[in-house]
Amino acid sequence: MWFFKKFHYYYTNIDDSLLGKNIFHEIYIFIDYLFNFLIQGSSLTNYFIYSFYSLRNAEKRKYVTWRRQRWIYRQCNDPDYIHKLRDKNLINEIFGDYLMRDWLLPDEKTFEQFAQFVADNPVFIAKPALGTEGAGVKKFDVSAADEAALQAIYEELQGKQYLLERYIKQHPQIHCLHPQSVNTIRLTTIRNRDGVNILTAALRMGRADSVVDNYTTGGIVASVDLATGIVSSRGVDKMHHEFIVHPDTNEAIIGRQIPKWEEVKAFVKKLGEVVPQVRYTGWDIAITEDGPVLLEGNYQGNFHVQQHPDHTGKFKLFKETIKRI
Structure with a gap:
């Protein structure tokens, strides 16, 4: 039904x-x-x-459909290693040098350790360690909270496998699009005998009061030109609404320059070498004034984000890259 x-x-x-x-x-x-x-x-x-x-x-x-994406996953990713990009706790342990922020698992920490974490990071994100598509993500600001309020939050998070992370302060050119969420760049890579290849890039933006930018939960996505880092398409959501400017902030989408673009591409190529057995990954990258930081990696990165904004099927691109594995 x-x-x-x-x-x-x-x-x-x-x-x-x-x-x-x-x-x-x-x-x-x-x-x-x-x-x-x-x-x-x-x-x-x-x-x-x-x-x-x-x-x-x-x-x-020409499009990567459900059946074709399963073929891509089988060709690229060793099932014995994909757990390293499924569990957000493991991602943070393995890619710790690329996070550039504090994080904590409250299930494994005492209240005193939790209190020290939030004292150092009064604005933080809580997300399910095994969650997907932004489900269950919460944003906390405890800068004015007393000990009783902190105790209540600590107890609320216990036993639910939440991962806490310091909230990322974005680059102003990205933050202004939708200040309520961290607006990320999704870059998709495949590692073959030529090295790590960046195949697609897309800018993801939140909507309304959402603290996440996920396309599947109502966010907006736009294609990014790989050579220049300029947003090359209108924004689009999954219900086919198209946007030249962000509907909540009136900030221009198409034609926007992604800051520190060459740094972003170099950063992602390094990420693609960390777990060589997982050759296909969609990387969610936040950009700060100090440079790119990793939000997370997805061993089954969404193809809608890659093909919907520019209405261009990319199966041939992926097939040709996979041939050189």
């Missing part, structure tokens, strides 16, 4: 005049989706995000 509800939600809410017509057209689109699942390996989300209902088969074959 949930599947049909999800299909109906996309059909009636995607911002596209080709959808949302009547029940007979919805049935036709559902049948078309089933054919696309069989032929293209398209998930339901792929089908609507990439507008497969309006594309010719030759165009659809």
